[in-house]
Amino acid sequence: MQRNLALIPALLLGLLAGGDALGQGKPPPSNVPEARSGFPPLPTSKPPALAPGQQAGPAGKPGAPQGGGTGRMVSSGTGFVVAPGRALTNAHVVERCQAVRVRTAAGTDVAARVLRADRGRDLALLEVPAEAGPPLAFRRQMNIRRGEGVVTYGFPLAGMLSSGPTLTTGEVSALAGLADDQRQFQISAPVQPGNSGGPLLDLGGNVVGVIVSKLNAARVAQRTGDIPQNVNFAVKGNEALDFLREAGVTPTLRDTPPRTAAEVGETAHNSVLFMRCMG
Structure with a gap:
């Protein structure tokens, strides 16, 4: 079993953060309280190169509510509003960022501040302006079944695809994640780097999970000779609820x-945030 678990980092692709902010084996920022530890950081994909003469956006000091100085976007992800002035995303999206910027559905670019991170669950709570958007509601009864339809809403492959949000649909494939991780679902809805931290919604538009990772199909194919399809993962909604209540x-x-x-996407739209990790 330990030998199989050792292969897990090789089978996951970048935890879906659209950049290289994580690195390997470095601890989270000292100013971010951490609920649990021991979740190994995994590699992330590189952001698109800047065109000649193009300037990177502003970056702020660690933990500061306003940007300052100049910096570059080293990764991007997705988050969503869960309470007035509070947003949820993955811990790996904001880990070791010098500053975090979010773009709201209204197109406003604002600073965010990490309040709490849980590397075990791979979740982070951020302070955002009260006008960032209305809170998304969670499903009251987390009685998720295999085959249940789900919707993702987020910002995959920033700089390559649409600058606006992307919606995908699929089903809950399994009630546990990689290596039988009981904190996650396996889903068939397509996700890409940049979807990290976005909401997984049921067909009522209620949050039932948080998008976190996907299987590295190329590496699995190298080991097995077969290319897996639509094997992606989300943190379960009850784990997110526990994390928020603890905070x-x-x-x-x-x-x-x-x-x-389409109606689910319209419900989520004003609450979903494009997140940039500045370095």
Whole structure:
């Protein structure tokens, strides 16, 4: 079993952060409280190169609510509002950022501050301006079933694909993650680097998970001779709820009848944030 677990980092692709902010084996910033430790950082993909003469965006000091000086985007991801002035994303999206910037659905670029990170669950809580968007509601009963339809909403492959959010659909494939990780779901909805930290929604538009990683199909093919398809992972919604409550945040809970995927996307749109890690 330990030998199989040792292969896990090789089978995952970048935890879906769209950049190189993680590196290997370095600790999180000392000014970010951590609930649990021991989650190994995994490699991330490089951001697109700047065109000749193109300037990187502003960056701020660690933990500061406002940007300062100049810097470059070293990774990007997705987050979503969970309470007034509070947003949720993956810990690996914001780990070791000199500053974090978020773009709201209204197109406003604002600074965010990491309040709490849990590397075991790979979740982070951020302080954002109150006008960042309305909170997304979580599903009241997390009785998720295999085959249940789900929707993702986020910002994959920033700088290559649409600058706006992308919606994908799929199903819950398994009720555990890689190596039977009970904190995660396996899903078939397509995700890419940059989707990290985005909401996994049921067909009622309620949050049931947080997108976190995907299987590295190329490496699996090298080992098995077969290319796996649509093997992706999300942190379970009950893990996210526990994390938020431990941080003193009271999420909104609801049960909503199923709707179309387009309607789910419209519900999520104003609450989902494009996140940039500045270095």
